[in-house]
Amino acid sequence: MQPSDAIAILPEIILTAAGILVMLLGAFFEKSERIAAGATYAGLIAAIIAVAVQFNHPVAAFGGVFLADSFGCFFRLLFLLIALLVVLSSSTYLHREGLSAAEYYALLLFGTVGMGVMASANELILVFIGLEISSLASYVLVGFRRDVPTSSEASLKYFLLGSFATAFFLYGVALMFGSTGSTRLTQINEAFNTALRGQSAGTPVHPAAANLAVSTQFPASLVGVAIALMFVGLAFKVSAAPFQIWTPDVYQGAPTPVTAFLSTAPKAAAFAAFLRIFMVGLGAYSGRWSWLLWIVAVLSMFLGNLGALLQANIKRMLAYSAIAHAGYVLVAFTTHSADGVAAVLYYLVAYAFMNIGAFLVVTHLGGRGERYLEIEDYAGLGFRFPFLAGMFSIFLLSLIGVPLTAGFLGKFYVFRAAIHGDLVWLTVLGVLNSGIAAYYYLRVLVSMYMSAPAREVPCEPLRAPERLALAISVVGTLYLGLFPQNVMDLATQAAQWLQQAR
Amino acid sequence: MNVLPGFFFYLLSAIILGGAILTITRRNAVHSAIWLIVTLLGVAGIYLNQHAEFLAAVQVLVYIGGIMVLFLFVIMLVNLDEAAKQRQFNHQWTIAVGCALALMAELAYFIVKGRESFRFGDTGTGTLNPDAAVIEFLKSCRDIPGLGPGGFLQPNTELIACALYRDYLLPFEIASVLLLVAIVGAVVMAKKEI
Amino acid sequence: MPEVTTAHYIFLSTALFTIGTIGVLTRRNVVIILMSIELILNAVNINLVAFSKQLLSINGQAFAVFIIVDAAAEAAVGLGIIIALFRNKETINADEIDLMKW
Numbered sequence: 001m002q003p004s005d006a007i008a009i010l011p012e013i014i015l016t017a018a019g020i021l022v023m024l025l026g027a028f029f030e031k032s033e034r035i036a037a038g039a040t041y042a043g044l045i046a047a048i049i050a051v052a053v054q055f056n057h058p059v060a061a062f063g064g065v066f067l068a069d070s071f072g073c074f075f076r077l078l079f080l081l082i083a084l085l086v087v088l089s090s091s092t093y094l095h096r097e098g099l100s101a102a103e104y105y106a107l108l109l110f111g112t113v114g115m116g117v118m119a120s121a122n123e124l125i126l127v128f129i130g131l132e133i134s135s136l137a138s139y140v141l142v143g144f145r146r147d148v149p150t151s152s153e154a155s156l157k158y159f160l161l162g163s164f165a166t167a168f169f170l171y172g173v174a175l176m177f178g179s180t181g182s183t184r185l186t187q188i189n190e191a192f193n194t195a196l197r198g199q200s201a202g203t204p205v206h207p208a209a210a211n212l213a214v215s216t217q218f219p220a221s222l223v224g225v226a227i228a229l230m231f232v233g234l235a236f237k238v239s240a241a242p243f244q245i246w247t248p249d250v251y252q253g254a255p256t257p258v259t260a261f262l263s264t265a266p267k268a269a270a271f272a273a274f275l276r277i278f279m280v281g282l283g284a285y286s287g288r289w290s291w292l293l294w295i296v297a298v299l300s301m302f303l304g305n306l307g308a309l310l311q312a313n314i315k316r317m318l319a320y321s322a323i324a325h326a327g328y329v330l331v332a333f334t335t336h337s338a339d340g341v342a343a344v345l346y347y348l349v350a351y352a353f354m355n356i357g358a359f360l361v362v363t364h365l366g367g368r369g370e371r372y373l374e375i376e377d378y379a380g381l382g383f384r385f386p387f388l389a390g391m392f393s394i395f396l397l398s399l400i401g402v403p404l405t406a407g408f409l410g411k412f413y414v415f416r417a418a419i420h421g422d423l424v425w426l427t428v429l430g431v432l433n434s435g436i437a438a439y440y441y442l443r444v445l446v447s448m449y450m451s452a453p454a455r456e457v458p459c460e461p462l463r464a465p466e467r468l469a470l471a472i473s474v475v476g477t478l479y480l481g482l483f484p485q486n487v488m489d490l491a492t493q494a495a496q497w498l499q500q501a502r
Numbered sequence: 503m504n505v506l507p508g509f510f511f512y513l514l515s516a517i518i519l520g521g522a523i524l525t526i527t528r529r530n531a532v533h534s535a536i537w538l539i540v541t542l543l544g545v546a547g548i549y550l551n552q553h554a555e556f557l558a559a560v561q562v563l564v565y566i567g568g569i570m571v572l573f574l575f576v577i578m579l580v581n582l583d584e585a586a587k588q589r590q591f592n593h594q595w596t597i598a599v600g601c602a603l604a605l606m607a608e609l610a611y612f613i614v615k616g617r618e619s620f621r622f623g624d625t626g627t628g629t630l631n632p633d634a635a636v637i638e639f640l641k642s643c644r645d646i647p648g649l650g651p652g653g654f655l656q657p658n659t660e661l662i663a664c665a666l667y668r669d670y671l672l673p674f675e676i677a678s679v680l681l682l683v684a685i686v687g688a689v690v691m692a693k694k695e696i
Numbered sequence: 697m698p699e700v701t702t703a704h705y706i707f708l709s710t711a712l713f714t715i716g717t718i719g720v721l722t723r724r725n726v727v728i729i730l731m732s733i734e735l736i737l738n739a740v741n742i743n744l745v746a747f748s749k750q751l752l753s754i755n756g757q758a759f760a761v762f763i764i765v766d767a768a769a770e771a772a773v774g775l776g777i778i779i780a781l782f783r784n785k786e787t788i789n790a791d792e793i794d795l796m797k798w
Contacts, residue, residue, distance in 0.1 A: 156777050592791050
């Protein structure tokens with residue numbers, strides 16, 4: 001290990017150290033909530049600075065296992081930002097529900113470490129370790145309200161299905177190792193290119209044949225199975241249909257700030273790994289997987305939006321809408337072009353701001369024990385709490401994709417990339433789905449401003465951390481909707497970096 | 503021709519698959535756990551059969567000695583007598599078995615199609631060397647003549663150590679975070695009062 | 697007796713993978729579902745070791761070590777979650793975990 005290696009993973013080192021420190025503080029101080037939160041903020045901000053410094057100095061650390069390139073740094077910044085917003089919006093919630101803050105923050109920080117590793121990994125083993133760190137932290141965070149049966153249930157469901165999906169992913173990785181002789185993404189790509197060149201010359205060779213004394217063929221049929229199994233595992237993690245069954249239950253049962261976290265950070269991390277594996281590692285085989293993406297994108301959009309129409313619980317509705325939004329991201333991914341990747345990155349940032357903002361309002365209105373989560377409870381909100389209702393409206397309008405908000409430009413870039421990639425049918429279906437989606441978001445808006453309250457819903461005033469988180473989310477949502485250029489430039493830079501890496 | 507590896511392969515396969523089937527069909531979870539241990543021992547035997555001695559030892563020590571003991575503890579903690587008397591399979595089990603068998607048929611088909619590429623390296627002709635740098639490194643540590651006879655990955659433990667501390671240094675370090683998360687998570691979930 | 701090739705090991709692994717999948721999909725007892733997932737992870741390891749030998753690359757075996765580490769971590773967290781659920785609901789049957797539906 002060289003000094004430059006340590007610098008490349010400095011953000012992860014800082015976060016791990018901060019996580020351990022937070023747990024120690026929690027153990028030694030009686031009233032540890034504020035101290036733990038302070039240490040968490042300090043760790044996250046230090047890590048953000050460490051990533052920002054790296055942004056323009058891409059390095060390959062640990063012999064090419066870890067790539068701190070602009071693609072990885074883009075995602076790591078996104079995860080850190082999400083973690084910061086979630087920590088800001090959790091402190092009041094944790095106090096209200098009587099949950100132990102130190103472990104909560106520590107798990108959040110460790111989860112962020114895992115995601116950062118996933119986004120920068122050039123090695124399937126490292127992707128897998130990062131995936132497991134973020135998944136295990138998520139399973140525990142989902143079940144963090146330990147006295148509430150729905151929370152434990154959600155945790156167990158997530159755990160069982162999640163480990164099952166990981167096992168599928170691993171089986172795919174093992175077959176990939178067998179057919180290409182490597183787990184390093186860039187080497188897998190080289191192996192494919194060699195094999196394809198050999199195929200066109202009439203002599204298919206096994207990529208590892210140079211090391212072996214026997215002549216062997218390239219096992220093309222195995223590669224197909226490996227791709228399919230890895231696809232299933234990753235599609236589960238981004239909650240794309242038909243692997244979305246867990247999403248509504250888990251999002252409903254989890255503590256609301258954790259739901260905000262789950263719907264943005266681990267999902268973005270899974271997309272980062274998805275993009276890197278499929279664009280860099282399996283880019284030569286795009287013909288074999290782009291049609292899979294097409295089907296999954298369409299199914300996710302339809303199942304997500306149609307499911308959301310039927311919901312009475314706001315968390316479940318947002319869970320179904322999360323499936324649909326994963327579908328929009330997959331539309332951009334289906335193009336597998338630099339344009340498309342940039343659109344994916346932009347959409348994930350936009351979605352993070354608007355979704356965390358929306359969940360923050362839901363957290364606040366939910367009250368002690370998360371009692372007020374029905375859409376009925378939002379009736380008349382516009383008259384009783386105009387400020388909160390106004391904020392919620394902005395986030396919902398952005399989720400619909402109304403112009404001047406982040407959601408609109410996100411969808412615009414996605415569909416533009418799809419048109420440029422000649423995916424006309426997919427674009428048509430996507431726009432159709434945006435129309436369906438408008439209905440259930442508008443239903444909440446209408447109920448907020450046009451109907452009388454069904455029952456008395458108490459609401460405490462917002463505390464300072466929540467105000468700050470809300471302000472950041474609103475500013476982010478509007479800024480991305482009005483001045484997309486800066487973020488889009490970064491996204492394009494990251495996407496081009498990914499294209500070059502092939 | 504040496505028939506022993508073949509004989510052991512079929513014997514161990516029978517133990518593994520038999521144990522696995524019994525694991526998923528037993529009514530009592532303790533019996534399932536015992537059969538799972540038999541399966542895991544069989545897998546350790548398969549590792550030995552392929553000269554992966556280090557993994558075989560880890561399999562016995564960590565998997566059977568650690569993980570399975572944990573399973574047995576939990577089975578004792580959550581009282582399973584009640585569960586053992588109830589229905590063991592869910593209602594969709596026929597569909598599930600059908601799907602799984604279809605999956606297996608598919609996998610098997612592709613493997614048969616690709617089996618030309620699955621022959622072991624010519625095991626008679628001595629030292630095949632996948633990575634000269636590893637051997638250089640090993641030689642600098644101790645006087646090792648090279649890979650063992652028959653192209654097996656020998657000395658196994660040294661080679662794994664080399665891979666773990668050289669190529670996979672970062673995953674190895676990050677795995678400690680994984681274990682830390684697991685410790686914190688298990689305590690948070692299982693403890694009565696935090 | 698015919699020579700044992702890598703394909704034999706892969707077939708063994710496929711069979712174990714299938715048995716594990718059937719276990720996950722059909723059993724009601726979540727502890728046994730967790731054991732079935734362990735079966736699948738072992739199938740992955742058999743694959744990795746066989747490929748490792750075929751390709752004369754130690755990396756497959758190193759990967760298998762990581763999978764065993766992960767299996768331990770997963771089992772610890774999973775069993776913790778099962779205990780938490782049992783405290784709340786007094787059941788470990790997968791199809792009685794049904795507080796949330798559609």
